Amino acid sequence: MVIAIRPLIGFVLTALMAAPVFANNNASVTSPTSVMQAPKKDGRRWSGFISASRSTNLINHDDGSQMDAMDYLARLNLKLTNNFSLRVQGGYSQDMKDAQNDDFSNTSVSLRRSPFDVNRTFKGTYRLGMIAPTSKDAYKRQNLLTGITAGGDLMINPDRLITGLDIMGGLSVTRNIHQYETALDGVVNTQYSSSQMVSVSYSFESGISLSATFTHMNTWSYQNVMRDSFDFSQEIGYDINSSLNIAAGHTNSGSTLRPNGTDSNVKLLDEESSLIYASATFIF
Numbered sequence: 306m307v308i309a310i311r312p313l314i315g316f317v318l319t320a321l322m323a324a325p326v327f328a329n330n331n332a333s334v335t336s337p338t339s340v341m342q343a344p345k346k347d348g349r350r351w352s353g354f355i356s357a358s359r360s361t362n363l364i365n366h367d368d369g370s371q372m373d374a375m376d377y378l379a380r381l382n383l384k385l386t387n388n389f390s391l392r393v394q395g396g397y398s399q400d401m402k403d404a405q406n407d408d409f410s411n412t413s414v415s416l417r418r419s420p421f422d423v424n425r426t427f428k429g430t431y432r433l434g435m436i437a438p439t440s441k442d443a444y445k446r447q448n449l450l451t452g453i454t455a456g457g458d459l460m461i462n463p464d465r466l467i468t469g470l471d472i473m474g475g476l477s478v479t480r481n482i483h484q485y486e487t488a489l490d491g492v493v494n495t496q497y498s499s500s501q502m503v504s505v506s507y508s509f510e511s512g513i514s515l516s517a518t519f520t521h522m523n524t525w526s527y528q529n530v531m532r533d534s535f536d537f538s539q540e541i542g543y544d545i546n547s548s549l550n551i552a553a554g555h556t557n558s559g560s561t562l563r564p565n566g567t568d569s570n571v572k573l574l575d576e577e578s579s580l581i582y583a584s585a586t587f588i589f
Contacts, residue, residue, distance in 0.1 A: 353381040356586040363555065363579035372580070373401040378410075388419050395439060412437040415454065426465055431457040436479070447494050448484040456500075469508045476501050486527035493526040512544040521561065533561045535571050550586045555579060 356378045365371045378396040385391055392415050400406035415434025423429045436452035443449040456477030463471065479498045488494055499522070506516035520536045540554030557579045563570045 350384050351382070352384070352589065353379070354586050354588045355379050356584055358582050358584035360580050360582035363574070363581050364576045366576075375399040375401060385416075388421075390417050390419065391415070392417055392434075408441050409439045411443050411449075411452075412439045413454070420460070422462075423459070426462055428460045428462055429457060431455075436481075446490060447488045449494075450482045450484055452479050452481045454479045469510075471506045471508075472504070474501070474503045483527075493528050493530065495524045496527045497525040499523045514542045514544070516540050516542070534559060535561050537571070537573060539573075548588050550588065551584065552586070553581070553583045555581050 356376075358376045358378075360372070360374050360376065362370075362372050376396060376398045378394070380392065380394045383391040393412065395412040396410040398406075398408055398410065413434055413436055415432045417432040418430050420428045420430045432455070434454045436449075436454065438444040438447075438449040438451065454477060456475060458473055458475040460471065460473035466472065477500045481495055481498070483494045483496075486494055486496075500520060501522075502518065502520045504516065504518040506514060508514040517539045518537075521533065522535070523531060523533045525531050536556060536558040538554060538556040540552050542550055542552035544550050555574075557573065557575050559575065559578050560570050562568065
């Protein structure tokens with residue numbers, strides 16, 4: 306299951322989640338704008354959102370392989386101090402064609418630093434967290450015990466840009482801890498993973514926003530075999546009010562290299578793997 310801002314703080318704190326957050330191979334997706342929704346009421350001690358997204362293949366080949374999925378995502382933020390907050394996030398993916406593929410995502414718990422000035426041009430933030438193996442793929446097939454994550458984001462100071470424009474990048478690393486190095490199906494489990502992201506968004510005063518996010522991901526197995534993949538998402542969103550956002554978009558993901566191991570497989574559209582989706586997000 307594969308699993309999107311206007312306020313500065315919410316954008317920096319949440320942009321990395323535009324990358325897929327589900328770890329198994331079903332091709333469902335959650336709206337990047339929904340995932341990146343800022344805690345727009347972040348003056349409160351508690352904030353968060355609940356999102357629902359419907360996705361399908363960009364092209365129907367009429368061969369019975371058309372994907373149809375619903376994804377649900379929830380996030381809860383607890384403001385500990387002016388500089389630090391605690392976040393809990395989890396989700397559920399529903400295959401509308403085969404209920405046997407339905408599954409929860411892994412649940413993440415993280416301590417996050419609010420944005421601070423690096424210099425006059427950049428703002429930064431960092432986070433440290435753990436993963437609870439709540440998906441069947443993680444705790445049944447992989448025998449995952451937990452994962453430890455760390456990451457940071459760097460954003461161009463909005464004062465240096467035109468009003469409404471946000472540009473940022475981020476890096477995160479994860480160390481997985483499994484009961485066994487090999488999964489039940491014989492596949493060697495992933496020990497380390499890394500994600501590098503670049504995101505650009507523009508928000509109009511009317512409430513309409515445009516965003517594009519590119520994420521590159523690396524994984525290393527317990528046998529030190531490295532694989533890499535990418536995710537490229539584009540979206541248009543609309544804030545109906547401060548508590549409700551709707552969005553529609555496209556995402557394409559896959560291996561960074563073609564089967565020959567040398568030619569690039571990164572592209573905006575792919576008739577085999579491109580997905581389109583629509584989402585609705587309630588922010589509280």
